[in-house]
Amino acid sequence: MRTEKEMFDIIIDTARSDDRVLAGYLKGSRANPNVPRDIYQDFDIMYVVKETESFRADTSWMNPFGKVILKQEQDDAYGYGERFGLCSHYDKTYSWLLIFEDGNRIDIGVETLETMKEGSNRNKLFLPLIDKTGCLPQLPPPTDEEFYVRKPTEAQFQGCCNEFFWSLCDVVKGILRDELPFAMTTYYAQPHHMLEVMLGWYIGSKTDYSVSCGKQNKYFKQYLPENVYLLYEKTFPDSSYEHFKAAIKTLCRLFREMAVLIAESLGCTYPEEFEQGFMKYTKAVSSD
Incomplete structure (x- = not known):
């Protein structure tokens, strides 16, 4: 299984090399200082992008992450999109759940700059990873107090x-x-x-x-x-x-x-x- 550092290096390098990506940040348990660390934690990633359609039309940009053995998308029937009422507004935000052959998992989404500013995809578990244009907000250190x-x-x-x-x-x-x-x-x-x-x-x-x-x-x-x-x-x-x-x-x-x-x-x-x-x-x- 690839290490946490190896995974973050791939995630950040992918964002850095793609001109469509403006920034990227971490959400979820890996951003939570109160959660015990283990190899089973997902990498909850959000890329701030210029537009979402090209990411949906051609997902080859995910190839650097590794070989996917199981995937679920936001618009899949009976999937997480239905459970959480996310089956709409794909031009603003879209996401994928990916499990790789080495056991690592990335839950990754793309959102437009306007959507990021609205803050609908984030909470106080927010940790900037890369900011190519200075667009990410300056927020306090991550906390799970909302939960x-x-x-x-x-x-x-x-x-x-x-x-x-x-x-x-x-x-x-x-x-x-x-x-x-x-x-x-x-x-x-x-x-x-x-x-x-x-x-x-x-x-x-x-x-x-x-x-x-x-x-x-x-x-x-x-x-x-x-x-x-x-x-x-x-x-x-x-x-x-x-x-x-x-x-x-x-x-x-x-x-x-x-x-x-x-x-x-x-x-x-x-x-x-x-x-x-x-x-x-x-x-x-x-x-x-």
Whole structure:
């Protein structure tokens, strides 16, 4: 696998030798001083260019990066463009996700000077790599503060508790109907997600809301106490309904423990009535 220096040398040299490129900057985890370094990190690169069409029409300018073994483009069906609502305005910005045969990955985009000035493709994780025309903004050192866990309002806390127990009723219904796809998808999309929101608030409350849990909460193991993380692991069931029901019990236990602590930190009351409503529903439908 090529080293980080080798990759950056190629990225910068490619920009330097192409007259269409005005500047280039780094985004993402490699620009984040708080992220542990490893060989799996993407190189999130944006080139500021005179126009985007020629880059889309002929992608041979990517050849110096190496042999691509898997690629996804912004306008691919079911791809990241659809997920993030980016399937438009290709004359202003366009991007590619590239995986190379040595295991390195570059997520690279091109944007016009006007688009760069608008700042729609960047945040505070911004690190200039090359600026041939002096067009890049002078910004403070990169920081991930935009992604810190935010302290919830009481309304948000109550809403999270309500959604957790309300959506768990649908999961129970799916199990009773033997509708595994519905039950499992609902479980992860709604109540399990609400648990993760609550766990994020717990981490925030212990760190004065000054850390990020990372994309898809990938730093939970780093920030959660070991006993809490071990319980969290048990909330991931397999396709066995017996194991699924056990996971739901653990889910409810962990959610309640975390929610009570967050309620105390916010100076509000844990909504017992939501939990009791779920328990009564479960008992009523399971006794039929």
